Amino acid sequence: MKMSDVAKLANVSPSTVSRVLTQPDMVSKETRERVLEVIKKVNYRPHIVARQFRTKATKILLVVVPDITSPFFSEVLRGIEHVAINSGYQVILGDTQNNINREEEYINLLHQKQVDGMILLTARIDKEKLEAISNEFPMVLACEYMDGLNVPTVSIDNVSSARKATEHLLTLGHKKIGHITGPINVVLSRDRLRGYQQALLSHDLEIDSAYIQEGDFSIDSGYNQMLKLLALESPPTAVFTFNDEMAIGAIKAVKDSGLEVPKDIAIVGFDNIKMSSLYEPNITTIDQPKYEIGIKAMELLLKIINGESIQKKKFVLKDNLMIRESCGTNVNIEIS
Template sequence: MPTIIDVAKRAGVSKSTVSKILTDKPYVSHETREKVMKAIAELGYRPNAIARSLVRNVTKTIGLIISDITNPFFPEIVRGIEDKASEMGYNIFICNSDAKVEREEAYLELLLEKRVDGIIFTSARITDTRIADLRRHNFPFILVSRTLPDVQTDYVVVDNRAGAYLAVEHLISLGHQRIAHITGPKDASGALDRLWGYQKAMADHGLKTDAELVKEGDFREQGGYLATKELLSLSSAPTAIFAANDFLAIGALQAINEAGLEVPEDISLVGFDNVHLAGLTRINLTTINQPRYKMGLMATEVLIERIEGRGGPDPVQLVLEPELVIRSSTKRLAG
């Protein structure tokens, strides 16, 4: 691999001059520029970004820690991130942590050693103290789809409470009153917010939220399936279910079908996230859309502002609006 010195020799100039040309500095004559460009082309010279990073103290790379790219919730976020990053001249290191604290910490350490310019955490489980550490050292980072109770940081989230409220209000507007909720895991802040939205919507419309109508799930099909089986066996079964995400809803769908019932004829169903498969004709789930691509895009934009020193002192906290997507899993209550 040729170096800048090889180029300089071949063009008969000093390496300083070559460097000036590569970094678009003024005060280099047209003819020497020509000579140098010719030498570069002939040698197939490619500037060494590693050496450049060392002296500039900037790597033009961003670390991305997500739990699992295999989870259909993430690819669109990642795509949004990578598109914006690439547009701004940055590359992305992708790291799957499986939402395990130790793995997140290990990746964090690695990314810092590799001197990434900033880090994006999506649905991070990492401890508050670690995050506070980063903040204290003024290291640029941003959270996507997670907030921190005590630390002031940049983040991009969707308004989970409002989304849940929308979902439940939709069901209420269709005449449903006995509405069940399958929650996410208790330690996910988003899940709690959705529960809150459910309860608020019920209360605002004077409906009782029977404790037996709220079941805890795990954000996966299996959890939705099991929770729904319990719900269906209740002496007074619900006429509608609001699941805290689409996977739970799909599990619910299966349990409902197995019980010989139909959606939406016998029971209405709403999910959350608007994962791609929710839109498949055979599923056609009414759900709450999260603008995932946009979330990734905006998070990256904010992060890069921070990295390049254009950000202000205050944290940028973007709360995007969710959107009700009505498909065919919900129906006006008969009678």
């Protein structure tokens, strides 16, 4: 069944059928309903390749993630897809597996006109390359970012939120606080480390390099780096971890060492993934508005695709500190 067949049955021109499918507001209600009735009756499906050839649009968007196995990104992706589907777009995923070369390979899909736009949930290639691509193609960054990059970006304030998490441990009386970072070549790791350091300095506490261990985002690295902290002659009494997955690994290391959380050592995570409220003990963590980040990023990308001007480039969403059992309280408290 071709578009011309639908047009003949509905007694309209093929161009009218096309407008009903792509610009329905430009067609009268009576005509639109007649065409849609025929389309439904004959089960007509537009030829996607032909439509792309005519409109030079694929109606496909690419979302590039650093690690598809991370539970953090699933909520961000839900927000992205919710807006995309409601706007008539399909979403495909590219998993870089934290590999910069793979990130560049996915970006090449823009040059090949295989997608209409891209949301990067990772940004680790050269700043100049990213800016050059964003000047030519629709692109939005979300979660990760770069200082001074003139590209629409959606994130939280990672320095402030890390400072807030560390401040909470300080208010509980801890003075020996460790930090398990993410890979230091990632901007989020550096910003959360900075927030941790700012909190200690604001309380006139010395920053002990032995209390800072670099992980790789995973449960295993949280476990291994926690063992290193526990092996110190004077181990910390509290630890702030880069994310909840490493917090889970850290708690297991404490338990396997014959100690208890939070009785012997307090743990704070980051991201508020679903497992953080189910794990024993429940993990105190920073709640990122993951779903809202995805929605905002997708809305911005659609505006760029539609040729709308975006004056504001940096969108910083609100985070919250979720206080739970892992740092010494059995009451769920949310602090903005």
